[in-house]
Amino acid sequence: MTKQPPLPGGPDPAYAVEMTGISKSFGAVRANSEVDFRVRAGRIHGLVGENGAGKSTLMSILYGFYSADAGQIRLHGEPVNIRRAQDAIDHGVGMVHQHFMLVGNLTALDNVMLGAEGHALLSRAAAQARQRLDALMQSTGLQVPLDRVVDDLNVGDCQRLEILKTLFRGARVLILDEPTAVLTPQETVQLFEVLRRLRDQGTTILIITHKLKEVMALCDDVTVMRGGRVVLDTAVAATSVEGLAQAMVGRSVQMGRHGDAAPAAPGEPLLSAKGLSVTDAWGVQRLRGVSLTLRSGEIVGVAGVSGNGQSELLDVLSGLARPAAGTLELGGQQYQAPRWLDPTTARTLGLAHVPEDRYARAMVMPFAAWESAVLGYEALPDYSRAGWMRHNAMRTATAEMMERFDVRPRQVDLRCGQFSGGNQQKLVLARELGQNPRVLLIGQPTRGVDIGAIEFIHDQVRALRDAGCAVLLVSSELDEILALSDRVIVMNQGVITGELAIGECDVTRIGMLMAGSAQGAPA
Amino acid sequence: MDEVFWGSMIGSTLRVAAPLMLCALAGLFSERSGVVDIGLEGKMLAAAFAAAATGVSTGSLTLALLAALGTSMALSGLHGVACVSHAGNQVVSGVAINIMAVGLTAVLGAAWFKQGGQTPPVPDALRLGAWWPGLVDATRDMPFVGPVLVQGFLSHSVLVYLALALVPAVWWLLWRSRFGLRLRAVGENPAMVEAAGVSVQRMRYMALSLNGMLCGLAGAYLVLAQSASFVPNMTAGRGFMALAALIFGKWHPVGAFWACLLFGFLDAAAIRMQGVVLPVIGEVPVQLVQALPYVLTVVLLAGFIGKAVAPKALGIPYTKERT
């Protein structure tokens, strides 16, 4: 971190956290651009933004996971140099992560003590810790059964335990990353009570979230980030959910959209899903009764901040995961949970899937391009006969794919891992689109893809739609959704909060739907 | 099957179980910290050779013990460099250590002592005999007390009692000390431990040091308290049996202790059961009894007699992710 001259007027201890001029880049991506971020002491401050807005990066810098390329941090008026998590902890910054950092087979007390035991003898350390924790639990209202093993605790208890851990280490600034993502409404209310009590006792609280209603209900101040910069910084009393939504989404709807004629009326339904419900290993419901229909000649975009069930939706529709409940009709076949579609059958029924995770799913990175080019389709007569792979046919097909989708370099023998991100994605699309599917599921098609390739990919998807395919597009890039979709559905917390024809989309409505309000229904 | 028989059975069980216990406890430290240790066999063998070679050359018990511990700890350190500092495959590293130990001990033994790989016997002064020899002589003719109690339990060398004492000591270290709490956590969720400000790498190296010391003791036992000379490949799979005992004991020192006793008992029984005809079953083949420890471990792993849950992060190399 480069040293910046002190702010004019000297440091102000009224601010618990001051981050000035923070910039951070990951390769070509500017995650934070000269961000000035101030948090008043003893307040609850919300940090809001879509995926990729830069809020997680900023907090990671504060907590010591990353080092900023430029900028300065001050805590309670003191300039600090935070290079690792332990530095942040030493300066009184505590973080409650979205994915709990707990050891399952140890007790809650052990988890709190770990790393800050205070004594080599556990019995002595535990007695001291228990005393302090009892006092903390009294004063904050956070109740956690200290002697229960963490595996036996529910999600709310685990979160309270994480908060206790930070307080135990003397945190005066508490960062919570998407704290209500895994909580029921009941537990959310309880959490808010605890947080208010902590604030009243002088703790400064930072909440990273995309749930605008919660920001309005809980926070004193709010900062909105977009594209790596701060776009709004105000007291909550001076704004509203609409204002926040506008700041968060803030772009013109027609951006990137071709001035083409009205899209052809969508045809017959090709995929119909009803009541899809998925519960994860934590017992949290990821999909709650989601129903949708995909029609021929239509692109349906799924908007929403990542983590609201979009991934699970793709997994269930493609056959990768089995829902706990729901039905699916595809290509004349009916499925009802628990008997479900599998990926191979899905392909024979004309469904193609471009996965969100290119590295772990869409391609086999150590394989050469010509081998990844048949992934999932190896049993087709084009590619194998009587159990033997047809190498020449595979290589020819790959060369054709590379030609059609302008993949560079045009070397079928190159290992997938050695192509650039954009070219990898083009290969995956070439493979899936090349099968002329009737239904296409796409997740994050242009993530990590350079600008030149993005337009190309978008054109290919439109062409497929024009040829009669039904496309489901999941993207955390709202721009992309708005540029491609004929119809937009918005997901929040595993539910479809709203559905809009592209002509009805405006910033406020979409922002509200993304924030969880169901008010965005068309007039 | 009289008193003498039972006395010798108990004594034999303890003597066979002692090196197993030391090795199993060694493996416990390593695996509880998340590092797979297949190399127990090799480390024990190398330590035995070091003890024998040093004992014969210097005539000093202290030096022999130090050599054994040092050799074993060096091999553990090598395992650490490959697997903790770098993300090497832990199983392959263990296999490498085993093969290197077998080869090098034989080569060096043949080169230094010119007896085809064997070392000359360690001088009697270094040999660890019964810790209370007077007691053995005094009670030799007393009924029950003599053959069973004393021969069975009290006639062993100090290393046997050390092994037995180490079981509760290790238990105490793992469950009653700060170090133990951190060690157990590292094997379950290293990311959490790192985020709490404790270095995962340091913890794992400390676990491997303890691992090296205990394997060293096990190897030293073989030439100082059991046979007198080092013979190529003298561990004969005992390192693997210790690993089996560790797993059979569900990665818990007390469980491993009972497993080692059981396996030691089976070993003692195997030889004595030869030629003995049991009702119904007939003559029990000695190989079956010898194979029982391995069969039992497989049955346990298959989940047929309870579940053996390994430390969650076992075998997964841990790398700190930071930009």
Place this chain on the structure above:
Amino acid sequence: MKAAKPLPRWADLVLLPLLNLALALGVAGLVVMGIGQDPVQVIGVLVKGAFGSERGLSYTLYYATTFVFTGLAVAVAFHGGLFNIGGEGQAILGGLGAGLAALWLSPHLGPWLMLPIMVLSAAAAGMAWSFIPAYLQAYRGSHVVITTIMFNFLAASLLVYLLVNWLKVPGSMAVESAEFAESAKLPRMHELLQHLGVEWASSPLNASVFLAVAAAVGVYLFLWHSRAGYRMRTVGASEGAAAYAGIRPQRQVLLSMALSGGLAGLVGMNEVAGVSGRLMLDFVAGAGFTGIAVALMGRNHPVGVVLSSLLFGALFQGGAEVAFEVPGFTRDMVVALQGFIVLFSGAMSYVMAPWLSRALAALPAVRTKEVAHG
């Protein structure tokens, strides 16, 4: 850990193994010097012993044959994403399978029927021995490394039990079975060559060397030219991609371990049918573990496995010669070298690869090639 660019293919497949071998030889050389011998002299005797005479060459090939089987076994399992340490036990079972079939049927059948039956028995027995741990891994989550280690010991116990209690020739002191009838013995190479009019030194080298070559070719064809092999390699390379493609992981685990065990079992043909003509103790003699070294050095590719097997065959034969000629030297030096190779090629490969990658990146020729890839 600093991230370095991945190695170009040719460096990964050729240069890195050679570098690992060089390091292992270097350390071995230091040991040799340490015990007062001249490494250059030792190498000289070794090479001469392995390749310098008809007999030496034949022995080298004979040892290599066994290592090809165990090396292919480990390599196939690696491609399926698993580490098969159980080659030793599977090879014992293979020998038992071949031997039991021979003892039972050889007096009644001619060689053209007997020998194929023995091949099938050997493979089937090896397959059965790897199948159980595979099944336990796939369907009960038992770690295949531990179970196969246990199964190695069980195989050894089983062999001893059968030999001592059932197969030993009554009245004889030797712990071995009766001799097979002629139909159950593979012809020796020197006998075959004699039929062709070529005089060749006698040695244990036998027709199973053809079987080894066939196995290598077969593994190559299976892994890279068959659909089942494609699926197996996908599971081994990326579980997520395999799930995406609809490939079921459990079936692949069973398949790869079964093939692996079957290959290891073929050791029985070389040792039991080809050399001893009867069942004996310890005919595997550590070949299962050498197979691990062979597969690691050969980068799990059949061609690499064959070349590594030749290397190790040469080391074993040359090593025996050195033990004979150089005083104070035993064959165990080869075992130690094997350990070094496993260490450098297997466990320490992560240490070497980034260093090599950076060294290569510094070379101008390599750099321009990388730029072109873009």
